[in-house]
Amino acid sequence: MEPIGGAWIQFNIRYYMFALVFLVFDVETVFLYPWAVAFHRLGLLAFIEALIFIAILVVALVYAGRKAAKKNFKSRRAPHGDARVVGKRDSDNC
Template sequence: MVYECQTGVQIEAALMFVLPGYDAFLGFLLIAAAVPVLALVTNKLLAPRSQTGERELTYESGMEPIGGAWIQFNIRYYMFALVFVIFDVETVFLYPWAVAFHRLGLLAFIEALVFITILLVALAYAWRKGALEWS
């Protein structure tokens, strides 16, 4: 099928990209997908294949390892990290609001107060449940 554009040039439908603004994004997406695949293939082709006993040992600052490499961490560490990540991401959401505060008006201010109130309630809940205690 052949189309004619405003300048009178005929374009084949099969060659015409439907979303012309996204061609750079598509190129970036293809490169982003190809780089890890290329890295893995290169590693597979160039990596040494000898699996001697020395290569299988755990490296611990040049010393002989003491005990096993797998240890069990306390669940409180994960809870503390999870609470940190949640509140860190929420702070990132507040930054654009703070930058454009003078242009947003009263409704945006009230919405931000509701958002911060929800965060404070969540913080109080985590505190009450003991997620912030390190004992």
């Protein structure tokens, strides 16, 4: 069977970054589940350690979100001096 269209699809790097952030927080869930199951036996010290772990991950999530928001905002803004119409070729201007 012959494929229709091109075999390679190019994805923006942003999607890979979202996948990596998702993977990090998915692994976090894997680490927190056993802690939640044994919570009553571990005591207050384990609760404080888990809160510190969650706080570090929340700070990382906020940092990644702000960095991605800044990057997306910069890439969507046009430079101040650029007043070209998007979609026209240079040969159309002649």
